[in-house]
Amino acid sequence: MPADDQLAQSREELHVGGLGSSSRPAAARAGTGSIVLPEEPSGAGMDLQLSYESGVELKARSQWAYARMRFFRHRLAVASIVVLILISLVAIFAKQIAPYGYDELDLNNIAAPPTLKDHHWFGTDLLGRDYLSRVIFGVRTSLWVAVFVAVLSTLIGTTLGAIAGYYGGTVDNLLMRFTDLILTLPGLAVLLTAAAYLGSSDSEFGPITLTQPVKVGLILAFLFWTGLARIVRGVFLSLREKEFVEAAKASGASDMRIIIRHILPNCVGPIVVTMTLIIATAILVEAALSFLGFGIQPPNPALGSLIADGQVQGFETWWLVTFPGLVIVVIALAVNFVGDGLRDALDPTQRIRA
Amino acid sequence: MLTFVIRRLLYSVVVLLAASFIIFTFVSVSGDPVAFLRMQPTASEITIQRIEERKHLNDPIPVRYVYWLQDMVTNEFGTTTIGDRPILPDLTRVMGHTLQLVIAAELLAILVAVGIGVYSALRQYSVFDYTATTFSFVGLATPVFWLALMLQVLFVYIYQWTGVRIFYVANLSGVDPGTGIHFLLDRAQHLALPVLVLMIASIATYSRYMRASMLEVVNSDYVRTARAKGLPERSVTMRHAFRNALIPLVTIVALNFGGLLGGAVVTETVFGLDGMGLYFINALNNGDPYPVMAWLMVTATLVIVFNLVADIAYGYLDPRVRYD
Numbered sequence: 001m002p003a004d005d006q007l008a009q010s011r012e013e014l015h016v017g018g019l020g021s022s023s024r025p026a027a028a029r030a031g032t033g034s035i036v037l038p039e040e041p042s043g044a045g046m047d048l049q050l051s052y053e054s055g056v057e058l059k060a061r062s063q064w065a066y067a068r069m070r071f072f073r074h075r076l077a078v079a080s081i082v083v084l085i086l087i088s089l090v091a092i093f094a095k096q097i098a099p100y101g102y103d104e105l106d107l108n109n110i111a112a113p114p115t116l117k118d119h120h121w122f123g124t125d126l127l128g129r130d131y132l133s134r135v136i137f138g139v140r141t142s143l144w145v146a147v148f149v150a151v152l153s154t155l156i157g158t159t160l161g162a163i164a165g166y167y168g169g170t171v172d173n174l175l176m177r178f179t180d181l182i183l184t185l186p187g188l189a190v191l192l193t194a195a196a197y198l199g200s201s202d203s204e205f206g207p208i209t210l211t212q213p214v215k216v217g218l219i220l221a222f223l224f225w226t227g228l229a230r231i232v233r234g235v236f237l238s239l240r241e242k243e244f245v246e247a248a249k250a251s252g253a254s255d256m257r258i259i260i261r262h263i264l265p266n267c268v269g270p271i272v273v274t275m276t277l278i279i280a281t282a283i284l285v286e287a288a289l290s291f292l293g294f295g296i297q298p299p300n301p302a303l304g305s306l307i308a309d310g311q312v313q314g315f316e317t318w319w320l321v322t323f324p325g326l327v328i329v330v331i332a333l334a335v336n337f338v339g340d341g342l343r344d345a346l347d348p349t350q351r352i353r354a
Numbered sequence: 355m356l357t358f359v360i361r362r363l364l365y366s367v368v369v370l371l372a373a374s375f376i377i378f379t380f381v382s383v384s385g386d387p388v389a390f391l392r393m394q395p396t397a398s399e400i401t402i403q404r405i406e407e408r409k410h411l412n413d414p415i416p417v418r419y420v421y422w423l424q425d426m427v428t429n430e431f432g433t434t435t436i437g438d439r440p441i442l443p444d445l446t447r448v449m450g451h452t453l454q455l456v457i458a459a460e461l462l463a464i465l466v467a468v469g470i471g472v473y474s475a476l477r478q479y480s481v482f483d484y485t486a487t488t489f490s491f492v493g494l495a496t497p498v499f500w501l502a503l504m505l506q507v508l509f510v511y512i513y514q515w516t517g518v519r520i521f522y523v524a525n526l527s528g529v530d531p532g533t534g535i536h537f538l539l540d541r542a543q544h545l546a547l548p549v550l551v552l553m554i555a556s557i558a559t560y561s562r563y564m565r566a567s568m569l570e571v572v573n574s575d576y577v578r579t580a581r582a583k584g585l586p587e588r589s590v591t592m593r594h595a596f597r598n599a600l601i602p603l604v605t606i607v608a609l610n611f612g613g614l615l616g617g618a619v620v621t622e623t624v625f626g627l628d629g630m631g632l633y634f635i636n637a638l639n640n641g642d643p644y645p646v647m648a649w650l651m652v653t654a655t656l657v658i659v660f661n662l663v664a665d666i667a668y669g670y671l672d673p674r675v676r677y678d
Contacts, residue, residue: 181369188619189634189650190377196638197380284497288620291499292635304497311503311624315510322507325500332495 070345077341080334087331091140100130102137102301114319123319125309135324137301143331145217145296146282152221154275157228158267162259164229165236175233179226187223191285194219195294213296216289220282228274235267269346276339280332287328303328355669359662366658370651377650378419381643388435409435409644422647431648436640441648444633449615449652451526452622452629455545456614459552464607467557471564472596475572486561493558502551502624509547521546524626548625552618556610563606568599601671605664612660616653 061069072078090097099119100106110128112120122131164172182190195216202211210218239245240263248258283303289295290304298305303324310320388402388411406412410421425432430442474483506523513519522528522544531540571577572595580594581587617631626632630649637645669675 181373187613189616189653192619192634192638193377193380193646193650197383280495284495287497288499291497292620292623294638304499307500307503315507318507318511321500321503325497325504328497328500329492329495332497333492336491336495 067345071341074337074341074344076337077344080337080341083330083334084338087139087334088143090136091143094136094140098130098133098136100133102134103129103299104133106130111313111317113317114323122323123317125317125320126313131306131310131320131323134301134306135303135327138303138306138324139327139331141213141296141301142283142286142290142303142328145213145220145286145302146279148214148217149220149224149282149286150275150278152217153225153278154228154271156221157225157274158232158264158271160225161229161232162236162264162267165233166240166255166259166263168237172233175229179230182223182226188285188288191219191223191289192292192294194222195289201297211300213300213302216286216295220285224278224282228271228278231270231274232267235270236263239263239266269343272346273339273343276335276342280335280339283328283332283335355666359666362662362665366662370654370658373654374423374647374651375419378422378643378647379415381646382415382418405435408438422644425644426648426651431651432644434644435642441645444645445630445648445652448617448628448630448633451627452615452617452631454541455548455552455618455622455627455629456611458545459549459618460556460607460611460614462549463553463556463560464603466553467560468564468600468603470557470561472568472599474561474565475568475599476591478569483565486565490558490562493554496554498551498555498618499620499624501554502548502621505547505551506624519543523547526627545627548618548621548627551621551624552614559610560603560606564599564603567602568595571595571599601668604667604671608660608664608667612657612663615656615660616649 106118106120106124106128108128109118109120109124111126112124112128114121114123119132120130122135124130160171160175164175198215198219202209203215236259245258245262248262253262286295286302287304287307290302291308293305293308295304296302306324307321310317310324313320388405392402410418413421422432430440431445433440470486474480474486477483509521509523520543526541526544527537528540528544531537572591577590577595580590585594615630617629617634619631619635621627622629622631623635630653634646634649634653637649
């Protein structure tokens with residue numbers, strides 16, 4: 001047996017754990033050739049043709065091509081991406097897709113259980129509001145807030161992490177003390193306090209109006225960036241002494257250029273993975289805040305407050321509580337699977353531990 | 355070791371002071387604790403003035419902070435703004451309830467999660483392993499409050515269909531809980547669902563950690579050595595692998611436990627349990643800074659203490675860890 005085969009297999013075995021990997025070891029064994037090749041050639045332009053002594057044709061691929069391959073092999077992650085895209089489309093085109101308006105009353109169907117009649121798939125509440133439509137609008141807000149939180153905290157976390165890791169010194173010290181502080185505080189309590197006292201209505205700063213969901217997003221982002229900052233800082237700390245950085249410095253590259261062009265690309269994996277985790281966490285935390293009445297306030301729709309609405313209306317109308325919650329579970333699960341797939345794809349070494 | 359603990363504690367005091375000042379400012383700037391009273395036609399101007407005077411509400415915030423700090427240290431967290439109700443007895447009561455809930459849930463969760471994690475790791479890629487993984491993925495994606503509500507709905511319907519009340523879905527005690535064994539039974543029936551909710555949330559996390567650390571240990575050199583020298587498999591797993599695999603779990607459990615003592619806010623709210631979490635939510639809703647601050651100090655202290663416990667326990671259990 002050529003050594004390549006063992007190598008391919010052992011590499012496969014590194015991708016252990018997690019869902020959906022059941023198919024993978026089998027797939028590796030099924031590839032009887034000496035190296036597992038995908039059937040379709042991808043991105044012909046950048047690929048070099050190499051041939052090994054054994055005569056096996058090999059394609060040299062860029063790091064990204066490999067990452068893409070690994071990602072698409074993770075079937076659950078691919079399925080989750082499809083689900084997420086569908087949900088996002090529904091959220092974006094909520095006004096066109098939702099059968100009813102968010103606050104529209106259908107007085108012929110009050111407290112109707114889930115039925116296909118009149119499109120009340122998720123039932124209606126005691127006022128005759130269609131819960132499918134309400135959930136669609138709720139997803140729109142909740143997803144929007146989650147993505148906002150993820151983007152913002154990624155920007156803050158990456159920037160501060162990079163600066164702290166690259167320059168060290170005072171910035172680094174301040175950053176680490178601050179993340180320590182946030183880690184020591186009871187997170188939910190701080191969130192609740194902040195949301196209760198800062199985020200209950202729109203506020204205007206001169207020409208800029210911060211809508212209430214944006215404020216909730218800002219509060220969440222303020223607490224969520226620290227984890228990423230630590231990760232990015234770690235990578236920068238370990239890479240800034242490397243030869244390629246020294247070489248870049250010697251050839252006269254500015255600090256800015258070294259940070260952005262030379263070191264940052266090495267953190268893309270952890271950054272992207274952490275970002276998906278932040279999205280999932282943000283959705284869950286925002287839902288909990290809104291449920292407790294401290295998150296997104298009416299009239300803005302949100303999944304968490306829909307559940308609270310449903311709870312108030314009693315146990316008879318179980319569908320009002322069930323469906324918004326199920327949607328949260330589906331979204332959070334899908335995001336987590338995508339994160340899992342991305343970690344597989346971008347950072348295979350981490351796999352061994354998880 | 356001792357210097358490590360002392361340094362950490364000193365640092366924690368600074369963190370606590372800084373955090374408490376920030377939060378005190380937060381709460382004081384944006385909330386008027388007597389707003390509710392002002393709207394009451396029965397509350398006279400003099401009453402309100404007296405409250406404002408007693409709580410120094412008209413002083414600048416840093417001054418009020420110092421008054422509060424003084425009150426906390428010398429007067430057991432002081433009293434509430436409205437009603438002048440001592441805070442400490444309330445806190446002690448709700449802490450007792452939260453302790454019952456959290457200790458029961460965490461003990462059960464650890465037992466189950468350790469079992470699941472170890473078995474998953476020993477039978478990696480088995481049907482059991484995949485089922486457990488699926489369970490924990492779904493568990494991590496499920497909002498706790500929603501799970502609690504679904505259980506409530508389920509047991510309400512079971513009660514309606516069968517007429518048998520297995521568990522209560524709200525409150526901590528019945529109207530007449532009785533004494534002795536009846537009281538315990540009543541309490542158990544009330545706590546069962548909240549405990550279950552907290553358990554599921556914890557199991558989803560713990561079992562993943564347990565599985566990962568068991569896998570790491572099982573593939574380590576000293577376990578291979580133990581096998582190579584001919585020890586029976588049972589002794590290899592239980593004595594050499596299992597005990598070492600538990601170490602990372604200790605940290606996670608300690609941290610999580612410290613956090614939960616602040617009250618499982620969401621769970622307690624859904625089930626109407628008179629615990630730390632509900633106390634905090636009520637205080638927030640009343641806009642009264644003093645109980646909020648008292649709660650926060652107790653909770654933050656507990657988080658810090660359990661962080662420290664986690665670190666010390668880790669060093670004790672794993673001699674490779676050194677403090678400097």
